[in-house]
Amino acid sequence: MKHRTASVWAAAAVLMVFPVSSYAQGDGYDVFTPIAKYIAAGDAEKLSAWFSDNLEITIFSSSNDSSRNQACQIMKSFFRSYTPRSFEITHKTGRMNMKYAIGTLTAGGEMFIVTIFVGYKDSSYNIQHLKIERPD
Numbered sequence: 001m002k003h004r005t006a007s008v009w010a011a012a013a014v015l016m017v018f019p020v021s022s023y024a025q026g027d028g029y030d031v032f033t034p035i036a037k038y039i040a041a042g043d044a045e046k047l048s049a050w051f052s053d054n055l056e057i058t059i060f061s062s063s064n065d066s067s068r069n070q071a072c073q074i075m076k077s078f079f080r081s082y083t084p085r086s087f088e089i090t091h092k093t094g095r096m097n098m099k100y101a102i103g104t105l106t107a108g109g110e111m112f113i114v115t116i117f118v119g120y121k122d123s124s125y126n127i128q129h130l131k132i133e134r135p136d
Helices: 002-017 032-041 044-048 068-081
Strands: 051-059 062-067 084-094 098-107 110-121 124-133
Touching: 032 044, 032 084, 032 098, 032 110, 044 068, 051 068, 062 068, 068 124
Parallel strands: 051 124
Antiparallel strands: 051 062, 084 098, 098 110, 110 124
């Protein structure tokens, strides 16, 4: 029984040291898969787990340098105003340490273009800039 308890504590410690966002981020890992899932679901809380400690959020033409918590609140407000129906990544590119994706978000009866920049630091990818705009 002692061994089993120690194993549970060891597993918990590993999860604390390696957060979910850094799990399985090898060469073939697509960081945009979970990010797209949370945007499509309008889940600002889960999306914010992918935010850098400080990032830029641009919604329409208003840009904010924000903490993770501030950015989460901004996204919650956006998702309240524009309930997502679907989100599809239409383009991805980048290098190992910096990637970006462009996607189409259908929300609140409108269509938006979403650009996501992620950087690789401290063994995980994090969103450094998230931009939502109306198409021209």
